[in-house]
Amino acid sequence: MVTFVHVWKEYRRGNIVIPALRDVSFHIDQGEFCALMGPSGSGKSTFLNVIAGLDQITAGDILLEGKSTTGFSDADWTKRRREFIGMVFQAFHLVPGLTAAENVGLPLLLSGKAPNMVWQRVAETLEAVGMQHRAQHRPGELSGGEQQRVAIARAVVHRPRLVLADEPTGNLDSHNAAEVVALLRRVSREWGQTVILATHSEAAAREADRRYLLRDGELLAPSPLPTPP
Numbered sequence: 001m002v003t004f005v006h007v008w009k010e011y012r013r014g015n016i017v018i019p020a021l022r023d024v025s026f027h028i029d030q031g032e033f034c035a036l037m038g039p040s041g042s043g044k045s046t047f048l049n050v051i052a053g054l055d056q057i058t059a060g061d062i063l064l065e066g067k068s069t070t071g072f073s074d075a076d077w078t079k080r081r082r083e084f085i086g087m088v089f090q091a092f093h094l095v096p097g098l099t100a101a102e103n104v105g106l107p108l109l110l111s112g113k114a115p116n117m118v119w120q121r122v123a124e125t126l127e128a129v130g131m132q133h134r135a136q137h138r139p140g141e142l143s144g145g146e147q148q149r150v151a152i153a154r155a156v157v158h159r160p161r162l163v164l165a166d167e168p169t170g171n172l173d174s175h176n177a178a179e180v181v182a183l184l185r186r187v188s189r190e191w192g193q194t195v196i197l198a199t200h201s202e203a204a205a206r207e208a209d210r211r212y213l214l215r216d217g218e219l220l221a222p223s224p225l226p227t228p229p
């Protein structure tokens, strides 16, 4: 589903080169849930951003469902993101002036889907994340955990085959964090979605089928699951 073939990503600042990903090879199958761990600055966000085409790699290749993305134009990446990828971030990035339902429906409306279909799908998705009773609330009227559930609904409303979650529990207490990870797990099972979760949290990573560790941009082999406390 996603394959990295000797991927390098370097950022340049003047004549300083910062290698954010160093010769990373990786593969995840459809429906798998994997956690990407590693200290701050190790390259986790970069790893997710290059899969989504928000950043371009310097060398190597990324295959999405077996197809090379080398030579993808901005328009190709935008189309890929719209149809194939859902993203969840630490800061929920909901639009403050819109209700929960409108936030979730916006991407579908913008991609030209018929409003009837959109509101039906929004209702189903809010139901799946347990937020249907807050559909008419604005983000400012929701708790952090609730906002993240709405953000997850928005990320999966188009039923993307791949969900990329960048530290989605970073702003949440441990109870809400556990709920958000359980929710990602559940939507992945229910809709067969592949999930890559970047996290500092051992508790979150424990839910994954596989865990990977990044260190200074190098991907270490899958690490064994930690034993529960």
Ligand SMILES: Nc1ncnc2c1ncn2[C@@H]1O[C@H](COP(=O)(O)OP(=O)(O)OP(=O)(O)O)[C@@H](O)[C@H]1O
Binding pocket: 011, 012, 013, 018, 019, 020, 038, 039, 040, 041, 042, 043, 044, 045, 046, 047
């Ligand atoms: N736009 C950029 N320009 C220059 N360097 C960057 C840029 N984005 C990231 N970097 C550098 O690339 C490296 C990897 O950053 P990245 O954000 O991927 O780390 P991370 O593992 O997500 O960290 P955190 O856990 O703090 O979110 C870091 O050294 C960072 O300073």
Ligand SMILES: [Mg+2]
Binding pocket: 044, 045, 046, 166, 167
């Ligand atoms: Mg990061």
